Amino acid sequence: MGRSPGPGDRTAEDVDEAVFDAVEAIPPGRVSTYGAIGRLVGVGPRRVARALSGGGGAAVPWYRVLRADGTPAEAVRVRQLELLAGEGVPLRGSRVDLAAVGWPDERG
DNA sequence: TAAGTGACGGCCC
């Protein structure tokens, strides 16, 4: 008892669940980043990637999560760009314009 | 126990 609260308090499953929940909150046609989701959930970006790599279910729009620079993860790049295009997400070359469709909108 | 790996991010050149 008496141990200070920390990230380790949540089980791995709880963290995964929190990540999935945050990703499901991304509106259609908008996108987010591993770092942004991580900040919402309270974990690092690599932990977010780890959670998404495990699947999470068909209800989780994993393809709406990109790298900080708007580029998709290499491992799923083709499929991701395909799905994003299907939602009408505007692409600048091979990267998404986070300033335009990024979520949450962090501009003041 | 140590070393390697990966759906990352930020800084520097």
Added chain:
DNA sequence: AGGGCCGCCACTT
């Protein structure tokens, strides 16, 4: 704009 380097963190070997 593009590419390299290092730091992070949890998991695997």
